Amino acid sequence: MSTQTLITGTLPISIEVVKESKLSEIDFHNLPFGKTFSDHMMICEYYDGKWQSAKILPFQNLSLSPACNVFHYGQAVFEGMKAYYKQDESGIVLFRPEKNLERLNKSAVRMSMPQIPEDLFMAGVKKLIELDKAFIPNLPGSSLYIRPFIIGTEPFIGVRTSDRYLFCIILGPTGPYYGEPISVLVYDTYVRSTKGGYGNAKAAGNYAGTLYPVEQAKKLGYKDVLWLDGEHKKYVNEVGTMNIFFAIDGKLITPETDGTILEGITRDSVITIARDMGYTVEERPISIDEVVAAHEAGKLTEMFGTGTAAVVNVINCFGFKGKDYLLDDKAFEIAYKIKGMLEGIQKCTTEDKFNWVVNVL
Ligand SMILES: Cc1ncc(COP(=O)(O)O)c(C=O)c1O
CATH class of the missing domain: 3.30.470.10 (Aminotransferase class 4, branched-chain amino acid transferase, N-terminal domain)
Structure with missing residues (x-):
């Protein structure tokens, strides 16, 4: 050697x-x-x-x-x-x-x-x-x-x-990660993180604690879990191991980085691109009741997770308190537009206007 x-x-x-x-x-x-x-x-x-x-x-x-x-x-x-x-x-x-x-x-x-x-x-x-x-x-x-x-x-x-x-x-x-549309179960029992905990750290324990609830959700036919906050079990936290975004009334809404969510690099990039495209992005607490009400009023048009693996992974169903709420992912616009732009920057087919790509070789 x-x-x-x-x-x-x-x-x-x-x-x-x-x-x-x-x-x-x-x-x-x-x-x-x-x-x-x-x-x-x-x-x-x-x-x-x-x-x-x-x-x-x-x-x-x-x-x-x-x-x-x-x-x-x-x-x-x-x-x-x-x-x-x-x-x-x-x-x-x-x-x-x-x-x-x-x-x-x-x-x-x-x-x-x-x-x-x-x-x-x-x-x-x-x-x-x-x-x-x-x-x-x-x-x-x-x-x-x-x-x-x-x-x-x-x-x-x-x-x-x-x-x-x-x-x-x-x-x-x-290999390629296709990021098929996913269905997710909203738990109001198990949580992944809570205020004062370490949900914003990429620490092994944060993942170990999610394994059992995720297995239970899979047995019920869901692909992953939409986590709520640890204190009130009311506010949306993350989806699986991704950050979560909702499009309501043409605006993007994502939970703020309050110490309980991982500060995703894709999340930050999606927010930057969306704002640059002219969309309003609100980083604020969003309750599951607000999401359900927006769905029932026909105002919740898109829902997606963001992370390194899938970049943007669309969500076409969430189950909450025994009811499934469906979304037509083929009608999503913002998610696919942002995904296309971000992948273009990553693959260097679109101008890297934010200076994100680092040449290695
Ligand atoms: C819990 C969790 N949330 C969000 C993300 C997304 O982070 P990033 O966009 O940096 O991959 C990840 C993946 O790293 C994660 O493990």
């Missing part, structure tokens, strides 16, 4: 390249999300109060003490981003990666973990993309999914902040 060293601003990254790539084993036409990984990963340990030298290694299992904090008390935060070819295949780009770093560090602070230096994050992501660029499917809608995460690794059973951490970046090719 060859080893070379890349010196970034302040932290060196050593690189050990795989002897044999597993590229030939991959069926790029059949890529279930999250199951296939590229040749390399990056790891960086934190101890003695600082991040140590980072290493890029062949993708492999980690060896950790079973007493690590992450296994018991869940000190874990992560991010999700994509690298993909421009439409004309002239280069590989990332979409607003600095926002992912900003959010990772915000999540880390909330979970009492150390922050990641910008040069370590950006150099690691870029070097991994360069090494594993052959894993980026050159097929429409496909991309290389990038998963940076930090876990508490001090081998100590006790509820307190860990003094050791591991920052890791893994990558995997993903």
